[in-house]
Amino acid sequence: MLIGDNLDQKKVIALLKERNIGSNYGAQCIPAQTFYKRKYNHEVTTEFPNACRAYTKGLALPIYDRLTKEEAFYIANTINNL
Numbered sequence: 001m002l003i004g005d006n007l008d009q010k011k012v013i014a015l016l017k018e019r020n021i022g023s024n025y026g027a028q029c030i031p032a033q034t035f036y037k038r039k040y041n042h043e044v045t046t047e048f049p050n051a052c053r054a055y056t057k058g059l060a061l062p063i064y065d066r067l068t069k070e071e072a073f074y075i076a077n078t079i080n081n082l
Contacts, residue, residue: 019078
């Protein structure tokens with residue numbers, strides 16, 4: 001999922017952790033990684049805006065076969081109330 005522009009990804013991950021919800025950034029932006037930035041010198045935000053947005057505003061949330069409806073609702077409600 002992508003969080004709103006008004007939210008900071010690292011702060012959201014920390015808040016979710018406080019509420020016992022594991023999360024992480026949702027995608028990598030390969031051109032933004034140090035090796036590729038040095039080698040190819042891309043302007044990531046203008047050349048790869050969608051990848052950059054997914055990297056800075058994306059979240060990976062819990063999804064697994066034993067996730068209950070109650071847990072899914074708890075996760076959704078927590079996120080909706082941030």
